Amino acid sequence: PELEQSANPFATVIMAHLKAVDTRSDGQQRKIWKMALTRRLYQQGYQRQDILNLYHFIDWVMHLPSALEQAFSEELNHYEQELNMKYVTSIERLGIKQGRQEGILEGRQEGRQEEAERLLLRLLNRRFGELSPEIQARVKGLSVEKLEQLMDVAIDVESVEQLVDHLPAPEAAN
Incomplete structure (x- = not known):
């Protein structure tokens, strides 16, 4: 309980080591504890780089079989998405949606x-x-309207030279 109450990052390191030893023969329990310790990193309010550094240690000492690792990764991704959504207001969501539409x-x-x-x-x-x-x-780089005009011109002119007369000057091509 004392380690769980501590805000010291080394408390998380010690807990990771102790839980790795306790769960060495129970992969499911290890996954549960790995997730709990990883959530703790976010809940403690550490900086992003500190979270990454501590997570690398947790990941190293609490190695999971591949199937459990995949389940852990999915759970962690879901948790991180929930965290990010908490910080996105409805106005920001609207802005994100509008930005996507403008991009399309x-x-x-x-x-x-x-x-x-x-x-x-x-x-x-x-x-x-x-x-x-x-x-x-x-x-290259002309507007759609100008390109369509030039297509009409290209059908009517007799030579490339006549077409060139209808092209914007090189410096004004955009």
Whole structure:
């Protein structure tokens, strides 16, 4: 009981060693104690690096068979997720959700831009043969709207030179 009441990190180290000895022939009990000692690290309010250092010791002295280690890892992950969620307010959760949605929209827009760029370059290569790296560079990074305009132009022009007149200047390509 005295060790369990102590806030001293070495109390956890001693408890880990004692419980490792006590549970050497009972893997299930060892898993339970390993989880209890690991939870204790979080509950004591130690800094992240201290938790990691102490956990490495606990993990070393309280080795578990692979099946129990997997169950322990799942339980620990669940516990850590619960801890993290306690610190996330509903406003933060809303912000996280909104950020995900914005990321999805941005990804879709980027995908549209890349596809329009790929299609324009393919169209130009089919119509006029291999394009110079300069022309390819001037096409890259243009907005979807500009790329769509250039596709219409590419269908109507007779030569690459005529198309180049419709491309933004190299420094204004973005």
